Amino acid sequence: MASESNIDFQKYLISMDGKNETSQQMRGRKKSNAAANKSNDIPEALQEVKNHLGDGAAENIMERIKMAEKKKKKQSDGVDTVSRKRKAEDNEKLAVKEKETTLETDNQFIPTSLSHIPLKVLMDIEMELVYIDEEDISFEFAEPVVSTSTQSACHDSEKADAPSAPGGSTLPQIDKQLQMTLWEASACYRQKNYTAAAEQFSTALELCSKGAAIDHPFESSPEDISSIASFIETKLVTCYLKLRKPDDALNHSHRSIILNPAYFRNHLRQAAVFRCLERYSEAARSAMIADYMYWLTGGTEQHISKLIKLYWQAMIEEAITREEAFSVMYTPFATEVKAGKINKIKDVFAKKHPDYKEHIYTDPHGVHILPQMAGWPSLPPQQYLLTLGFRNKHIGKVLERWSSRKLPILSDRKAPFCPLTSEETKRYWDNTGKNVVPVIDFIKSTKLTDNRCACSPGIERLHYASLLGRLGRAKEQSQVINQAMAELATIPYLQDISQQDAELLQSLMADAMDTLEGRRSDKGRVWNKIQQIGLIEDYLYQVEDNYLKNKRLRMARTQRMRMKRIQATQQ
Secondary structure, three states, X not given: OHHHHHHHHHHOOEOOOOOOHHHHHHHOOOOOOOOOOOOOOHHHHHHHHHHHHOOOOOOOHHHHHHHHHHHHHHHHHHOHHHHHHHHHHHHHHHHHHXXXXXXXXXXXXXXXXXXXXXXXXXXXXXXXXXXXXXXXXXXXXXXXXXXXXXXXXXXXXXXXXXXXXXHHOOOOOEOHHHHHHHHHHXXXXXXXXXXXXXXXXXXXXXXXXXXXXEOOHHHOOXXXXXXXXXXXXXXXXXXXXXXXXXXXXXXXXXXXXXXXXXXXXXXHHHHHHHHHOOOHHHHHHHHHHHHHHHHHOOOOOHHHHHXXXXXXXXXXXXXXXXXXOEEEEEEEEOOOOOHHHHHHHHHHHXXXXXXXXXXXXXXXXXXXXXXXXXXXXXXXXXXXXEEEEEOOHHHXXXXXXXXXXXXXXXXXXXXXXXXXXXXXXXXXXXXXXXXXXXXXXXXXXXXXXXXXXXXXXXXXXXXXXXXXXXXXXXXXXXXXXXXXHHHHHHHHHHOOOOHHXXXXXXXXXXXXXXXXXXXXOHXXXXXXXXXXXXXXXXXXXXXXXHHHHHHHHHHHHHHHHHHXXXXXXXX
């Protein structure tokens, strides 16, 4: 029975080895100079964020949570009919995929890696889904954001890329001055004068920040104005991508999500920006969320979902093949995986990846999903355990400590009440931080939610932003805070959250906005309090361990002395 179980276990093991022939071919590619334009300081960028997002961005988070819950309930009710129709077909496809990805020779499993997706395919996907509206930009906002079951894939690709109000209703007529500015921007865009188009869209964004968004502002909701501003932000993303300035596009992509997190194309455009910056793990996560959002907001065209999944798969492949510090393996499972099976997984990993066994780690929090098996509408996605192997034992241990916490922290301070000096901060970044952050990003590229705490992805980003601030890297800090806010704004759409998590989410958003605006000191931020508490807990556990260790040593020493006395008296 035990041997049969072991055979079944090996049979369903799926490994994605980043050190294969494909990876070596891809490493021969030339690196792009995507991150070329660096010049902004935090105060200017932060004031710009304040103008674009408005003071109420954090205050609206509770309304967003309620909207997300309604959307998820409505979608789960409406998708049942489609699910039943597809179930048999999808089951057949899953069976075929299992046969294609698993080979056996004398009960020995032969792993296969993700199939390579050519760059041209990625470019075609971006032309169809990211630059969808470059020939026809509408500013009347009369069309809904997402396609419904009554629309064809062709119609979905041709319709105007315009935001909708909550509930799918048409937005109010926009202000005439703003509309004229947008038409001028549209004309420049159609003429491929992307520099002039970006300037006009920036002017339109300034008009929005001054209140010139719609004709009757007192009759509209904050969501109406947010949708219009998000629409303009996403136009700036496409302009800067066309100009090959992904650095300039990045914050606009984050802000488009903060303002309208339910629109799948905003996430896909963010993925395209990350791809241009060669940040492939983050691009993979954005594509994964885009695919989920497409289903959640009513999208039913399999063609579009398939393209998004291909993009997601390509980004995971790039992330794996370009990474030399660690290797990865995904293992499918259906029921709870016990410690014994995890040890088997680690043994298999060590045999398959002998160069990466200094420290082997299996992610215990949440489940991982691969693009081929992520059939959101019809079937629960196949779940995987992620196992990572490291060349550097220290990095593996730091990651394991990080994952053992309910709320994550990013620090290795031994004394919680003694802040690190600037030299210690730089040393921590060089030796640990810059090696751990890419691993955390990769882990999230196939994990939609985190079962430790709903806000964990945002908290991790905000810790990273604080570290960048202490290193004096102001522009990067601003970008990471915007990215964290986009992550936090998306969370209510990805999972059900408790009242406690909702309050934490609201506090994190408010403190992030305050940091961008330069209000108050960084010490009082929620994520810094979380880190302080985590460090104190570490300190107390260390004191307790030292006490117990010394107690055992004292007891052993006392026992030895007693034995010596007994032996002496007997002589």
